[in-house]
Amino acid sequence: MILLTGGKGQLGSEFQKLFKRVGIEYIATGHRELDITDIDAVKNFLKEKNIDIIINCAAYNYVDRAEKEPEKCFAVNSLAPKNLALESKKIGAVFVTYSSDFVFDGGKKKPYTESDIPNPMSVYSKSKVEGEKCVFAAYDKSFVIRTSWVFGMGNNNFVKNVIKWSKAREKLELVEDQVSSPTYAKDLAEYSWELINSDKYGLYHLSNAGVASKYEEGKYILEKIGWKGELVKVNTSKFNLPARRAEYSKLSSQKAEKIIGKKMPHWKNAIDRFFKEMEEGNL
Numbered sequence: 637m638i639l640l641t642g643g644k645g646q647l648g649s650e651f652q653k654l655f656k657r658v659g660i661e662y663i664a665t666g667h668r669e670l671d672i673t674d675i676d677a678v679k680n681f682l683k684e685k686n687i688d689i690i691i692n693c694a695a696y697n698y699v700d701r702a703e704k705e706p707e708k709c710f711a712v713n714s715l716a717p718k719n720l721a722l723e724s725k726k727i728g729a730v731f732v733t734y735s736s737d738f739v740f741d742g743g744k745k746k747p748y749t750e751s752d753i754p755n756p757m758s759v760y761s762k763s764k765v766e767g768e769k770c771v772f773a774a775y776d777k778s779f780v781i782r783t784s785w786v787f788g789m790g791n792n793n794f795v796k797n798v799i800k801w802s803k804a805r806e807k808l809e810l811v812e813d814q815v816s817s818p819t820y821a822k823d824l825a826e827y828s829w830e831l832i833n834s835d836k837y838g839l840y841h842l843s844n845a846g847v848a849s850k851y852e853e854g855k856y857i858l859e860k861i862g863w864k865g866e867l868v869k870v871n872t873s874k875f876n877l878p879a880r881r882a883e884y885s886k887l888s889s890q891k892a893e894k895i896i897g898k899k900m901p902h903w904k905n906a907i908d909r910f911f912k913e914m915e916e917g918n919l
């Protein structure tokens with residue numbers, strides 16, 4: 637039996653769809669059913685359930701708000717994954733959790749591999765690095781999968797926001813100095829699942845192929861919907877955001893792709909499929 641924590645977010649929803657499709661038994665818990673920061677609740681929940689894999693999709697993802705509430709951010713992104721890893725060890729389950737391209741400072745300007753050293757620049761990214769370290773220190777049968785710019789049906793995201801903004805505005809400003817790659821939650825769930833089945837525990841990167849700035853991603857979306865407004869390139873500094881962001885954080889998925897035996901699809905192809913899914917009314 638698989639336990640999906642944070643099972644109602646973007647990635648959690650896609651795991652649910654995948655498991656339903658292939659007929660795998662799972663329990664998905666949302667924040668309300670199981671708060672992963674409540675260790676007693678976690679212990680109680682795991683009793684007599686015969687869980688053999690815990691996939692933690694729960695996270696504190698408010699990158700800017702985290703600057704003002706570091707305790708909350710660290711509780712969800714560092715301490716809770718550590719405790720889940722320890723509980724997984726106790727019950728003999730494999731543990732899987734997720735981290736972010738934001739662990740890097742952007743100085744490299746070439747796709748980051750798993751052997752590159754993180755240099756987190758915000759509370760959120762520090763909490764992710766700490767989470768990674770705690771998990772591997774707690775339990776060797778763990779997967780930590782870093783990803784970037786996730787979009788999918790299950791929650792709000794940049795793709796949905798661009799569509800929403802385009803309906804309300806005639807001019808849009810998008811940043812060109814944040815470069816990484818958008819990642820479709822559906823692809824992330826499917827490729828993660830193949831990786832998990834390899835039993836080759838460790839640290840991995842998984843993001844859709846290709847590289848884009850937020851401006852380029854937005855331009856692609858706006859062209860698809862035939863928006864006639866004015867799109868302007870700006871720098872991140874214009875928005876005076878509380879959290880620092882890397883100018884470049886593209887992740888190389890090569891290590892995972894070698895194990896899985898296939899390449900991640902290009903982000904444009906992923907956005908095309910996401911649009912199809914939205915048109916089919918699954919939003």
Ligand SMILES: NC(=O)c1ccc[n+]([C@@H]2O[C@H](COP(=O)([O-])OP(=O)(O)OC[C@H]3O[C@@H](n4cnc5c(N)ncnc54)[C@H](OP(=O)(O)O)[C@@H]3O)[C@@H](O)[C@H]2O)c1
Binds near residue numbers: 668672
């Ligand atoms: N989204 C991105 O662009 C991005 C980029 C890089 C890495 N990642 C990582 O990829 C993973 C999946 O992200 P995602 O986009 O699927 O996230 P998401 O849509 O924001 O879902 C996260 C889920 O975690 C739940 N949650 C938060 N605190 C919790 C707690 N204490 N106990 C239980 N559940 C809790 C949230 O529920 P509530 O909303 O009810 O609190 C939400 O449903 C995360 O580890 C994330 O950090 C995401």
